[in-house]
Amino acid sequence: MTVIRPSVSAEIFRLQEIERTAAELFRDTGLIDIDRMAVVSLTDHIAAIKAGLSFVCEVDSRIAGFAIGEWQERDAYLHELDVDPAFQKRGVGTALVRAFVDAARATGAGDIYLATFRDPPWNAPFYRKLGFEDVARAAYLPWMSALEESQAAFLDLSTRVFMKLGCG
Ligand SMILES: CC(C)(COP(=O)(O)OP(=O)(O)OC[C@H]1O[C@@H](n2cnc3c(N)ncnc32)[C@H](O)[C@@H]1OP(=O)(O)O)[C@@H](O)C(=O)NCCC(=O)NCCS
Numbered sequence: 001m002t003v004i005r006p007s008v009s010a011e012i013f014r015l016q017e018i019e020r021t022a023a024e025l026f027r028d029t030g031l032i033d034i035d036r037m038a039v040v041s042l043t044d045h046i047a048a049i050k051a052g053l054s055f056v057c058e059v060d061s062r063i064a065g066f067a068i069g070e071w072q073e074r075d076a077y078l079h080e081l082d083v084d085p086a087f088q089k090r091g092v093g094t095a096l097v098r099a100f101v102d103a104a105r106a107t108g109a110g111d112i113y114l115a116t117f118r119d120p121p122w123n124a125p126f127y128r129k130l131g132f133e134d135v136a137r138a139a140y141l142p143w144m145s146a147l148e149e150s151q152a153a154f155l156d157l158s159t160r161v162f163m164k165l166g167c168g
Contacts, residue, residue: 002092004099007054007066012045015056015066015082022065022082031117031159040068040080048079052107055099057083057092067096069104072143076104078114093122097130105167112165115147124161132163 007015019039026032045068048054053069053076065083069076078100083092104112114132117123124134135144144162151157 001058001060002064002095003058004055004095005058006052007045007049007056007068009046009049011056011063012042014063015045015068016040018063018065018084019080019082021085022088024085025088025122026120029117029120031120031156033154037154044068044070044079053100053104055096055103057087057096057099059087059090059092065092065096067100069100072113072141074108074110075141076100076107076109076112077143078112081114093126094130097127101130101165109167111167113144113162115144115160115162117159118161119159124163127163130165132165135162135164 016039023032023034023037027034045054048068048070051069051071053071055067056063057065064087065081067078067081069078071077078097081093081096101112113135114127116127140162148157148160
C-alpha cells in the first residue's frame with residue numbers, strides 16, 4: 001500500500017540516507033560530485049517539517065521517498081525531492097510532487113517554484129510533465145538570484161533552471 005503523509009523528525013536520518021542513495025543517478029552525468037555532496041541538513045529538515053512542507057511516501061510501510069520545501073513569502077519552494085533507488089520509476093516521485101503541490105495550494109500558496117538540472121530526464125523534463133514551466137532569468141525573484149549565488153561554488157549554473165507552477 002502507498003501512503004503519503006507529513007514527515008516526523010525521527011525520520012530525518014532515513015531521508016538523508018535516501019537523498020544520498022538517490023543521488024547515484026547523477027554519478028556518470030558530470031553534474032554533481034556525488035562523493036562530496038552535502039545532503040539537506042537536520043536544521044533544514046526540521047524547518048521544512050515546521051513549515052508544513054515535508055512529506056514522505058511509504059510503500060508497504062517502508063519510507064520510499066520524500067519531498068521537502070520552504071516558504072518564500074507566499075510562494076512555496078520545493079527544495080528537495082528524492083526516491084530510494086529501490087522504489088524509483090514506480091510513480092513515487094510524481095505522487096510526492098502532486099502531494100506537495102496540493103498541500104501548498106491548500107495552505108494558500110501563491111506559486112510553486114523549484115530549481116533543478118535542465119537536461120536529465122528525471123529533472124526538468126520530469127517536472128514539465130507535471131505542469132511546471134521554465135522561469136526566464138529576467139523573471140527571477142530576488143531570493144532566486146540569492147539562492148543561485150550561494151550554489152555557484154559547487155554547481156555549474158548554466159546546467160540549472162528554475163521552474164514554476166502557477167496557482168492563480
Ligand atoms: C526525480 C525522482 C525523485 C523521480 O522519482 P521516481 O519515483 O523515479 O519518478 P516517477 O516514477 O514518478 O517517474 C515519472 C517520470 O519521470 C521520468 N523518469 C523518472 N526517472 C527516470 C530515469 N531514471 N530515467 C529516465 N526518466 C526518468 C520518466 O519520464 C517518468 O515517467 P514514466 O514512468 O511515464 O516514464 C528520482 O529520479 C530521484 O530521486 N532522482 C535523484 C534525485 C533528483 O534528481 N531529485 C530531483 C532534484 S530537483
